[in-house]
Amino acid sequence: MIVVLKNGAEKQKIEELKKNLNEKGLEIHESKGKDVTLWGLVGDTSRITPEELLANDIVESAQRVKAPYKQASRSFHPEDTVIDVKGNKIGDGKICSIMAGPCSVETEEQIIEVAKAVKASGARFLRGGAFKPRTSPYSFQGLGAEGLELLKIARKETGLPIVTELMAINQIPLFEDVDIIQIGARNMQNFDLLKEVGKLKNPILLKRGLSATVKEFLMSAEYIMASGNENVILCERGIRTFDNYTRNCLDLSIVPYLKKETHLPVIIDPSHACGIRWMVPTLAKAAVAVGADGLIIEVHNNPEKALCDGEQSLTPAQFDDLMKVLGKYAAVEGRTV
Amino acid sequence: MIVVLKNGAEKQKIEELKKNLNEKGLEIHESKGKDVTLWGLVGDTSRITPEELLANDIVESAQRVKAPYKQASRSFHPEDTVIDVKGNKIGDGKICSIMAGPCSVETEEQIIEVAKAVKASGARFLRGGAFKPRTSPYSFQGLGAEGLELLKIARKETGLPIVTELMAINQIPLFEDVDIIQIGARNMQNFDLLKEVGKLKNPILLKRGLSATVKEFLMSAEYIMASGNENVILCERGIRTFDNYTRNCLDLSIVPYLKKETHLPVIIDPSHACGIRWMVPTLAKAAVAVGADGLIIEVHNNPEKALCDGEQSLTPAQFDDLMKVLGKYAAVEGRTV
Amino acid sequence: MIVVLKNGAEKQKIEELKKNLNEKGLEIHESKGKDVTLWGLVGDTSRITPEELLANDIVESAQRVKAPYKQASRSFHPEDTVIDVKGNKIGDGKICSIMAGPCSVETEEQIIEVAKAVKASGARFLRGGAFKPRTSPYSFQGLGAEGLELLKIARKETGLPIVTELMAINQIPLFEDVDIIQIGARNMQNFDLLKEVGKLKNPILLKRGLSATVKEFLMSAEYIMASGNENVILCERGIRTFDNYTRNCLDLSIVPYLKKETHLPVIIDPSHACGIRWMVPTLAKAAVAVGADGLIIEVHNNPEKALCDGEQSLTPAQFDDLMKVLGKYAAVEGRTV
Amino acid sequence: MIVVLKNGAEKQKIEELKKNLNEKGLEIHESKGKDVTLWGLVGDTSRITPEELLANDIVESAQRVKAPYKQASRSFHPEDTVIDVKGNKIGDGKICSIMAGPCSVETEEQIIEVAKAVKASGARFLRGGAFKPRTSPYSFQGLGAEGLELLKIARKETGLPIVTELMAINQIPLFEDVDIIQIGARNMQNFDLLKEVGKLKNPILLKRGLSATVKEFLMSAEYIMASGNENVILCERGIRTFDNYTRNCLDLSIVPYLKKETHLPVIIDPSHACGIRWMVPTLAKAAVAVGADGLIIEVHNNPEKALCDGEQSLTPAQFDDLMKVLGKYAAVEGRTV
Known part of the structure; x- marks a missing residue:
């Protein structure tokens, strides 16, 4: 999951969200640009949704990198089902x-x-x-x-x-x-x-x-x-x-x-x-x-x-x-x- | 319901379809042009569908004139439901x-x-x-x-x-x-x-x-x-x-x-x-x-x-x-x- | 711009792409997970497109974080145009x-x-x-x-x-x-x-x-x-x-x-x-x-x-x-x- | 072209529209049902549009029967263009x-x-x-x-x-x-x-x-x-x-x-x-x-x-x-x- 933070997001809210995500077992990789801060969430993201993250006012956008399905995915089950x-x-x-x-x-x-x-x-x-x-x-x-x-x-x-x-x-x-x-x-x-x-x-x-x-x-x-x-x-x-x-x-x-x-x-x-x-x-x-x-x-x-x-x-x-x-x-x- | 017949439709098939529709209680008003024959079907058309008519090879197109819903229609029930x-x-x-x-x-x-x-x-x-x-x-x-x-x-x-x-x-x-x-x-x-x-x-x-x-x-x-x-x-x-x-x-x-x-x-x-x-x-x-x-x-x-x-x-x-x-x-x- | 690399991308191709992007003045922030590698591209991304990046076989997906327009953007020009x-x-x-x-x-x-x-x-x-x-x-x-x-x-x-x-x-x-x-x-x-x-x-x-x-x-x-x-x-x-x-x-x-x-x-x-x-x-x-x-x-x-x-x-x-x-x-x- | 008139359309307006269409060289075939009056317009309908007809308040709907294109139409030019x-x-x-x-x-x-x-x-x-x-x-x-x-x-x-x-x-x-x-x-x-x-x-x-x-x-x-x-x-x-x-x-x-x-x-x-x-x-x-x-x-x-x-x-x-x-x-x- 990739999270883009809003410009000028309050530090305290950022810390709260970080803590919240860490508690869900997710690691956060941060990329800070001049205008933009990105987070790459690493771990099992199948139980959180981009919408949940967007409910936080400091989040600009949130997008999945991996598919939200598991058992149906070929990466989970590489051989053809016959x-x-x-x-x-x-x-x-x-x-x-x-x-x-x-x-x-x-x-x-x-x-x-x-x-x-x-x-x-x-x-x-x-x-x-x-x-x-x-x-x-x-x-x-x-x-x-x-x-x-x-x-x-x-x-x-x-x-x-x-x-x-x-x-x-x-x-x-x-x-x-x-x-x-x-x-x-x-x-x-x-x-x-x-x-x-x-x-x-x-x-x-x-x-x-x-x-x-x-x-x-x-x-x-x-x-x-x-x-x-x-x-x-x-x-x-x-x-x-x-x-x-x-x-x-x-x-x-x-x-x-x-x-x-x-x-x-x-x-x-x-x-x-x-x-x-x-x-x-x-x-x-x-x-x-x-x-x-x-x-x-x-x-x-x-x-x-x-x-x-x-x-x-x-x-x-x-x-x-x-x-x-x-x-x-x-x-x-x-x-x- | 308006039915457009195909150019060069066989007479016998036309007669069969006419009979079929008449048996369903529908009256047929025919308009014949140089290239096109139209039928206006008059009567209770709510029990037939355009698709049914299209299953006949002689039918070019078929379209409803009246809505397919009745009880939900304002023409059937003019006052507002409160x-x-x-x-x-x-x-x-x-x-x-x-x-x-x-x-x-x-x-x-x-x-x-x-x-x-x-x-x-x-x-x-x-x-x-x-x-x-x-x-x-x-x-x-x-x-x-x-x-x-x-x-x-x-x-x-x-x-x-x-x-x-x-x-x-x-x-x-x-x-x-x-x-x-x-x-x-x-x-x-x-x-x-x-x-x-x-x-x-x-x-x-x-x-x-x-x-x-x-x-x-x-x-x-x-x-x-x-x-x-x-x-x-x-x-x-x-x-x-x-x-x-x-x-x-x-x-x-x-x-x-x-x-x-x-x-x-x-x-x-x-x-x-x-x-x-x-x-x-x-x-x-x-x-x-x-x-x-x-x-x-x-x-x-x-x-x-x-x-x-x-x-x-x-x-x-x-x-x-x-x-x-x-x-x-x-x-x-x-x-x- | 966020770039997701394919699993198992060849190291040499990754280095080439990095070099290529650095030459365009873009800094790369990398987040490596178990299954996924993310790059956050930081710098002026308005002259590159996600499609360009996708032409590289090692790229899984690429998405803009910032809008591709500038002069039309409110972030570039905060006051209303009258x-x-x-x-x-x-x-x-x-x-x-x-x-x-x-x-x-x-x-x-x-x-x-x-x-x-x-x-x-x-x-x-x-x-x-x-x-x-x-x-x-x-x-x-x-x-x-x-x-x-x-x-x-x-x-x-x-x-x-x-x-x-x-x-x-x-x-x-x-x-x-x-x-x-x-x-x-x-x-x-x-x-x-x-x-x-x-x-x-x-x-x-x-x-x-x-x-x-x-x-x-x-x-x-x-x-x-x-x-x-x-x-x-x-x-x-x-x-x-x-x-x-x-x-x-x-x-x-x-x-x-x-x-x-x-x-x-x-x-x-x-x-x-x-x-x-x-x-x-x-x-x-x-x-x-x-x-x-x-x-x-x-x-x-x-x-x-x-x-x-x-x-x-x-x-x-x-x-x-x-x-x-x-x-x-x-x-x-x-x-x- | 098929025209459906509104229920209760004024006679005078109907006559005007009929005259208007006749002047354009179109013949009108009328089908009158209990609730609905249909017209089949016969003649060269390529110069009138359904929208034009809908501008008349007495018209409920208007639909083409023949395609609005001519030279591109196979009925006009049956052999394949090579x-x-x-x-x-x-x-x-x-x-x-x-x-x-x-x-x-x-x-x-x-x-x-x-x-x-x-x-x-x-x-x-x-x-x-x-x-x-x-x-x-x-x-x-x-x-x-x-x-x-x-x-x-x-x-x-x-x-x-x-x-x-x-x-x-x-x-x-x-x-x-x-x-x-x-x-x-x-x-x-x-x-x-x-x-x-x-x-x-x-x-x-x-x-x-x-x-x-x-x-x-x-x-x-x-x-x-x-x-x-x-x-x-x-x-x-x-x-x-x-x-x-x-x-x-x-x-x-x-x-x-x-x-x-x-x-x-x-x-x-x-x-x-x-x-x-x-x-x-x-x-x-x-x-x-x-x-x-x-x-x-x-x-x-x-x-x-x-x-x-x-x-x-x-x-x-x-x-x-x-x-x-x-x-x-x-x-x-x-x-x-």
């Missing part, structure tokens, strides 16, 4: 794991038909929403527990592990048998929920909030890990900017950045990012090119009649075409989908 | 209600001392956090249930009604006796939580998410109202932009906009918006000038030692000075604080 | 100077009629566009030189000094006699233009770019001042965010921040910020409440037929009403409009 | 043209050395700045005219056509012999400059402003084309968002979107987007994957001593490695670099 779900690995550097399926589970026929189709095309996981976070209380809210049962039937039919969203703590008992539990973008800073899923063993797919900084995103992963669950998969799904020609702006730079900053796997959701069916394949290719550990893609057998997000869903035929070309992109660097 | 908490009115146009207190409840002495001080200066409500949403799992998370008890003691001592944040559904039983329940910015789209507080009778102070559009903000209020609780107070607390010279950017234009668009009271939180003690008074004056129905301001008896957000807390003396000048600003248009 | 235009003072702390007039000068009758009206209501300056920056090449581009002549006629008729926008270097000779030259938001970083107006004596009203940080805004003022013209007036006119319920988001926090950070006068343009006629008065009141040194407001005698920005222009009658109430707000703190 | 610079084609769908070189031209040795190196690795164009837009007036501003001369020498030595930035109208005579003239992000809405380069024959590489919407970007291209120069190359170089872990956020979705919306070539600048050397190659691969017509990449023979942007420059060796892998990515879809 998550193994029934033999399907995410984060091993060799496979870009494709998760595919409809936005919402609608009927048994629908989910089984889509599951079979995406499996045939090479998807390794089946995604589908049972509990749906919708902006409007008047929109279809998902089938709930029944949707989870239908997903499990589709899993039984195809062998594909399932990925589905959990929205509230009281739904946790229903998710015991879910292969990967998704925490949605709007719940990325629902800290009570993060703490609870941190007590589970299921891998957690954590989506980045629409305007979450990378630091906040990793701090949310840290919440889960600090509660005991180290199986966190990070998912970029588009951020909010000043423009709206796509629903959100897919921030692909986050993939190389996260691969450097953390050991956790990183996947991309091109469907929610752009919200436009015809653009999904192009973004999916780019996601493979930047080295994503996986993709999560919406596929619906009848997008025009979908109860949710039909405008961004591929048909099974479009998905099949896409898988072929994604394989070629992955092969450029010796990877596979 | 919320009466033990005789303290919020939203009556005459009073700008001041809520004040520390970010976190820390000790009995602290909360009572602050409560007495802010009451003496003219605050009508005591704010204080018991459950705290913190970005880091390693930061102080609030006193929890014990903090609620201390708030109630301070209420008993001063008579000030209390405002405090609820973070999760399972905490609801503890909040029965809380005068105003706050839903924080990071939970603005925690839809399960919104539905549950919609079943309560306590007034809900709903904070705008850091990057929530006004439409999304009102849709979150709609969630609460649609579940049965019409006592919603909207609170602007700063939005996220490209700059960071203040913690967030206080968006004061939202006050006149919301007063036009909705009948719900609107209050301003200048403390969280800027995150800088010395700027709070200036923003508070502006909030009165734009016609806010209230302000929520952080006050701490010893900001430099505060466990949370000390950098933005006023001292009781600073708050007292501020109250005097706010009274003068309110008086310009015949109001009072 | 700009006196024919006896009308801007920035003296007592007057909030109102500038008013149409977006575009259209005809002699129009500009004279509006000028007389706004003068009668108490405006101290006449604004009006002759050269207009329009997003579309097919929109009305202003009357150009003829518009400037009409402004001068209106000035002669009313005695009001004129404020009008300069868009290109080759227009400068036409602006010799203009009382305040405006540089528009889209030209805020047209550095060649800034350098040229820095050679003039006319006060420059510099508008903040739509997504310019405060630092960039002040660096643009610094460009003008570094070329010799110290008469710079800063104007906030709304920034671009993720929402669009108003055209831009008026960032009122910038007023107290700039008053602290710089000695230059700060004015507000509520008309361009919101782009909605009925909201202008509310924002104007708030601008007075935050202590702006002036306001620039669009007034048109027939907004529905205006060639430009009619949707945000007040009628003379609306402006007259507004001036009365602004006077009351200014009076709260002993100021006047 | 720009041929001395036999090097940009936009032909087969080649992804690589432009490479230093941020700033510094010395004859430097520019020749870099030019030879990038040519050897397969670059088709030499980039280099002579006039530099720098945020600070105290930073190196480029060699100016001398820099242009050095670029021409390097062109002579290598045969590579040159790309360099023009900042002001009065520099145009110096640029006659420049192969591609760049207009920088900060000048994207310097409309006078756009009009002037619209009178030239040289291809114009137009960079997207840091917070320009796609619509604004295309309107700036339209300015150039409307003045007579149809050789416009669009360049995405990162946008400004709420986060800053990279300098800007590379918005790769714009490539497929622009390829659909316009016939102009689209290139990507990964160097300025991220501002971090080690991330450039990853983003460059993704840019090829989304189908960019070219890339512009910074390469410096001694990045640690570069006078500008050394932190984002590749060394010639790094660039050479990158070219090899980019070739493989291009080959996936039968293209070449």
Whole structure:
């Protein structure tokens, strides 16, 4: 932590703050210039915040040098975390794991038909929403527990592990048998929920909030890990900017950045990012090119009649075409989908 | 809803979509230009979404004409909603209600001392956090249930009604006796939580998410109202932009906009918006000038030692000075604080 | 400047960088922790940039402690700059100077009629566009030189000094006699233009770019001042965010921040910020409440037929009403409009 | 254009507006619902704006259906524009043209050395700045005219056509012999400059402003084309968002979107987007994957001593490695670099 003191700060207040910091086990290295006094705080700074220091009137500014997260940090855990779900690995550097399926589970026929189709095309996981976070209380809210049962039937039919969203703590008992539990973008800073899923063993797919900084995103992963669950998969799904020609702006730079900053796997959701069916394949290719550990893609057998997000869903035929070309992109660097 | 069809859309698909919309009780008014065909959909469009229409390949664009919210809309409910908490009115146009207190409840002495001080200066409500949403799992998370008890003691001592944040559904039983329940910015789209507080009778102070559009903000209020609780107070607390010279950017234009668009009271939180003690008074004056129905301001008896957000807390003396000048600003248009 | 070195940086590279910095006259204060080495650079750091330092592979991060601007900084020039235009003072702390007039000068009758009206209501300056920056090449581009002549006629008729926008270097000779030259938001970083107006004596009203940080805004003022013209007036006119319920988001926090950070006068343009006629008065009141040194407001005698920005222009009658109430707000703190 | 009238609009005002629009050659198709009246305006709507209509108090909202640009629009000009610079084609769908070189031209040795190196690795164009837009007036501003001369020498030595930035109208005579003239992000809405380069024959590489919407970007291209120069190359170089872990956020979705919306070539600048050397190659691969017509990449023979942007420059060796892998990515879809 670097602290800049105000010009003309009172000696007594400086001494008090020094004492206070020393008591917290921090050593102070001082650099005195003509106009400016700097302190470098050395020691375990993860339990103090720049804001706390700023509450002192003699402090001009305070900034962290080291990341505020620990368990999520690559410097703390240098090797890649590889998550193994029934033999399907995410984060091993060799496979870009494709998760595919409809936005919402609608009927048994629908989910089984889509599951079979995406499996045939090479998807390794089946995604589908049972509990749906919708902006409007008047929109279809998902089938709930029944949707989870239908997903499990589709899993039984195809062998594909399932990925589905959990929205509230009281739904946790229903998710015991879910292969990967998704925490949605709007719940990325629902800290009570993060703490609870941190007590589970299921891998957690954590989506980045629409305007979450990378630091906040990793701090949310840290919440889960600090509660005991180290199986966190990070998912970029588009951020909010000043423009709206796509629903959100897919921030692909986050993939190389996260691969450097953390050991956790990183996947991309091109469907929610752009919200436009015809653009999904192009973004999916780019996601493979930047080295994503996986993709999560919406596929619906009848997008025009979908109860949710039909405008961004591929048909099974479009998905099949896409898988072929994604394989070629992955092969450029010796990877596979 | 306005629908623009793609050039050269197939007749059969057009007929299908027409039939589909007619079955939903919508009438179609068609305008045909040389290059463009427009439909004006007339009827109850609140149950369909532009996205649904876009899932049809023949649709170029689709846009709402009427707001997607109903109960929150002033066109649905023309008179101002006035919320009466033990005789303290919020939203009556005459009073700008001041809520004040520390970010976190820390000790009995602290909360009572602050409560007495802010009451003496003219605050009508005591704010204080018991459950705290913190970005880091390693930061102080609030006193929890014990903090609620201390708030109630301070209420008993001063008579000030209390405002405090609820973070999760399972905490609801503890909040029965809380005068105003706050839903924080990071939970603005925690839809399960919104539905549950919609079943309560306590007034809900709903904070705008850091990057929530006004439409999304009102849709979150709609969630609460649609579940049965019409006592919603909207609170602007700063939005996220490209700059960071203040913690967030206080968006004061939202006050006149919301007063036009909705009948719900609107209050301003200048403390969280800027995150800088010395700027709070200036923003508070502006909030009165734009016609806010209230302000929520952080006050701490010893900001430099505060466990949370000390950098933005006023001292009781600073708050007292501020109250005097706010009274003068309110008086310009015949109001009072 | 604070420099953080990478863990395990090679000694030889560290020595080279040290030498390099010493040669630039900078002293290095080193703080060595277990995991981190910090340098505080002491001396004149205005000629080096953090980016330059980051070009060295051994540097982890580099951050300024002192502002990169000098002449614009209050620490360099503690007293307020007061700009006196024919006896009308801007920035003296007592007057909030109102500038008013149409977006575009259209005809002699129009500009004279509006000028007389706004003068009668108490405006101290006449604004009006002759050269207009329009997003579309097919929109009305202003009357150009003829518009400037009409402004001068209106000035002669009313005695009001004129404020009008300069868009290109080759227009400068036409602006010799203009009382305040405006540089528009889209030209805020047209550095060649800034350098040229820095050679003039006319006060420059510099508008903040739509997504310019405060630092960039002040660096643009610094460009003008570094070329010799110290008469710079800063104007906030709304920034671009993720929402669009108003055209831009008026960032009122910038007023107290700039008053602290710089000695230059700060004015507000509520008309361009919101782009909605009925909201202008509310924002104007708030601008007075935050202590702006002036306001620039669009007034048109027939907004529905205006060639430009009619949707945000007040009628003379609306402006007259507004001036009365602004006077009351200014009076709260002993100021006047 | 779609116009929504306010509820209860006066008949007389409606008739006036109808007459007014009819006089402009527009036909009105009316859809009347219980609460809402819609007009579809049919005819040439490029000369009216939604804002103009909103200046009428009876208008609730007004939105374009067709794009406000014409010459830049693919519907106006369906075939791809291919720009041929001395036999090097940009936009032909087969080649992804690589432009490479230093941020700033510094010395004859430097520019020749870099030019030879990038040519050897397969670059088709030499980039280099002579006039530099720098945020600070105290930073190196480029060699100016001398820099242009050095670029021409390097062109002579290598045969590579040159790309360099023009900042002001009065520099145009110096640029006659420049192969591609760049207009920088900060000048994207310097409309006078756009009009002037619209009178030239040289291809114009137009960079997207840091917070320009796609619509604004295309309107700036339209300015150039409307003045007579149809050789416009669009360049995405990162946008400004709420986060800053990279300098800007590379918005790769714009490539497929622009390829659909316009016939102009689209290139990507990964160097300025991220501002971090080690991330450039990853983003460059993704840019090829989304189908960019070219890339512009910074390469410096001694990045640690570069006078500008050394932190984002590749060394010639790094660039050479990158070219090899980019070739493989291009080959996936039968293209070449």
